[in-house]
Amino acid sequence: MTHRVLVVDDEPDIREIARLALERLAGWTVLTAASGEEALEVATRERPEAVLLDVMMPGLDGPSTAQRMAADPATRDIPILLVTAKVRAGERQVLEESPVVGVLAKPFDPATLAADVERALGWRS
Amino acid sequence: MRARDSQRVARELDHLQRRTEMVLGGVAEGVIGTDSTGRITFANAASTELLGWSAQELQGRDAHTALHTDGGGDESHLARDCPIRDTLDHSRRHRLLRDDFWGRNGLPVPMDWSTGAVCDDREIAGAVVVFEDVTRRVALERVKDDFISVVSHELRTPLTALRGSLGLLQAGLLGEDAGPDARRLVDMAHSNALRLGRLVDDILDLERAGRGAMPTSRDEVALPRLLAGAAAVVQGAASAAGVSLQVDAPQGTVWGDEHRLTQALTNLLGNAVHFSPPGGTVRLAAEGDRFGVRLTVTDEGPGIREELQGRVFERFWQVDSSDSRARGGTGLGLAITKSIVEAHEGWVYLDSTPGAGSTFTIALPRRGSQIPVDGDRRASRPAEGES
Numbered sequence: 001m002t003h004r005v006l007v008v009d010d011e012p013d014i015r016e017i018a019r020l021a022l023e024r025l026a027g028w029t030v031l032t033a034a035s036g037e038e039a040l041e042v043a044t045r046e047r048p049e050a051v052l053l054d055v056m057m058p059g060l061d062g063p064s065t066a067q068r069m070a071a072d073p074a075t076r077d078i079p080i081l082l083v084t085a086k087v088r089a090g091e092r093q094v095l096e097e098s099p100v101v102g103v104l105a106k107p108f109d110p111a112t113l114a115a116d117v118e119r120a121l122g123w124r125s
Numbered sequence: 126m127r128a129r130d131s132q133r134v135a136r137e138l139d140h141l142q143r144r145t146e147m148v149l150g151g152v153a154e155g156v157i158g159t160d161s162t163g164r165i166t167f168a169n170a171a172s173t174e175l176l177g178w179s180a181q182e183l184q185g186r187d188a189h190t191a192l193h194t195d196g197g198g199d200e201s202h203l204a205r206d207c208p209i210r211d212t213l214d215h216s217r218r219h220r221l222l223r224d225d226f227w228g229r230n231g232l233p234v235p236m237d238w239s240t241g242a243v244c245d246d247r248e249i250a251g252a253v254v255v256f257e258d259v260t261r262r263v264a265l266e267r268v269k270d271d272f273i274s275v276v277s278h279e280l281r282t283p284l285t286a287l288r289g290s291l292g293l294l295q296a297g298l299l300g301e302d303a304g305p306d307a308r309r310l311v312d313m314a315h316s317n318a319l320r321l322g323r324l325v326d327d328i329l330d331l332e333r334a335g336r337g338a339m340p341t342s343r344d345e346v347a348l349p350r351l352l353a354g355a356a357a358v359v360q361g362a363a364s365a366a367g368v369s370l371q372v373d374a375p376q377g378t379v380w381g382d383e384h385r386l387t388q389a390l391t392n393l394l395g396n397a398v399h400f401s402p403p404g405g406t407v408r409l410a411a412e413g414d415r416f417g418v419r420l421t422v423t424d425e426g427p428g429i430r431e432e433l434q435g436r437v438f439e440r441f442w443q444v445d446s447s448d449s450r451a452r453g454g455t456g457l458g459l460a461i462t463k464s465i466v467e468a469h470e471g472w473v474y475l476d477s478t479p480g481a482g483s484t485f486t487i488a489l490p491r492r493g494s495q496i497p498v499d500g501d502r503r504a505s506r507p508a509e510g511e512s
Contacts, residue, residue, distance in 0.1 A: 011282060017289035024298055085281065107285040107322065111296035 036060025177229030
């Protein structure tokens with residue numbers, strides 16, 4: 001099953017690894033954005049099936065980007081996965097209050113990334 | 126004759142008292158003495174320098190109020206829980222580390238301190254409180270922890286990229302025509318990147334634990350689920366080493382953070398598998414007692430020599446570093462287990478006989494209870510706050 005998703009991360013290398021993992025290993029189509037602001041733009045214009053959103057980004061961070069997407073009728077139906085390193089005590093609440101479908105652990109394993117995303121989004125059991 | 130005798134005794138007593146005061150006056154640590162009710166009867170020169178009060182001002186004040194309260198409602202111990210009170214009531218000795226004292230300026234100062242009873246013919250005549258300002262040490266520890274934290278976080282990003290790239294090559298992006306040598310090199314680079322990542326994660330965990338910032342939630346965690354989950358993590362390594370895992374989980378629950386307890390058990394199980402001979406068995410069991418739950422990990426490995434048993438919970442300490450480095454240990458696993466268990470107000474200890482294997486036990490209190498001191502075990506718990 002092929003999908004079209006948006007990967008948002010301020011680290012170019014991480015974006016590239018996620019893109020290669022999903023395109024070359026799973027055959028998906030991947031859009032990328034380097035910031036929360038760019039993510040809002042691309043999501044509105046391209047309407048991806050889902051967004052993989054890094055939590056820690058300068059400027060608009062992951063949870064704030066998710067809030068904006070949820071508030072905008074153009075993007076509010078797009079499911080979001082937050083991508084984060086181990087959750088720290090103070091972040092737990094922020095994540096719980098974010099309008100997202102799930103959380104993916106960072107660093108992700110590129111070999112299983114597509115399957116992990118599908119599972120987190122309920123695209124397969 | 127008699128008058129002369131008593132004069133001589135009085136002179137000697139006076140001399141003795143001055144000598145004692147001179148000796149205590151020369152001691153670098155603060156020394157304060159109290160009577161049997163806890164009122165200050167003596168304060169040496171260092172204590173007045175450390176606290177900013179004169180000896181006269183301290184004289185007659187309640188020691189707990191003078192040392193452990195700022196006068197404005199802030200206190201490092203409640204009066205009834207004050208170790209000085211316990212010394213006066215039960216003649217128990219206490220040693221505490223990095224505990225706040227308040228001086229005249231109303232600012233807390235971290236002190237390492239102890240309290241012990243002064244006994245006169247079995248009667249408790251008072252307490253002696255000895256304290257040392259550790260502000261500098263605490264500041265240095267903070268600098269060190271900040272440094273570790275920043276470096277580890279900075280290491281993480283490039284490591285993630287490294288692991289990801291090598292993972293992609295390993296997963297097939299290397300192409301069909303790559304030779305076996307190239308594959309072997311990528312495998313090697315990948316497993317070492319993973320190991321470096323584990324090391325960074327472990328260092329971050331310990332640094333958080335050191336700040337008391339290790340996140341732990343609390344839930345009633347089902348024992349069968351906890352034990353099966355931990356066993357599943359090490360099953361692969363156990364199979365590869367020809368070691369069988371035996372899990373004996375009764376029904377019931379334990380009060381704690383499932384993720385962290387799994388991590389604590391996984392570290393113990395990983396070690397047990399690591400040191401087991403091929404064909405050996407590692408047992409993971411749980412048992413309720415009147416204080417809570419005991420989780421045990423037992424192996425049939427070589428055991429740990431008596432004189433080394435106390436050191437196994439230290440950071441970076443390994444029984445045989447050349448051996449475990451070759452197998453990818455970080456030397457931090459047991460220190461992390463200890464931190465996790467302590468964050469749960471529990472204990473971890475070791476029973477081991479050289480040649481007859483080792484048993485690590487994690488004792489966790491049930492919800493709202495405490496586990497008493499377990500005498501002569503090789504317990505992980507630090508000496509602070511105990512008698």
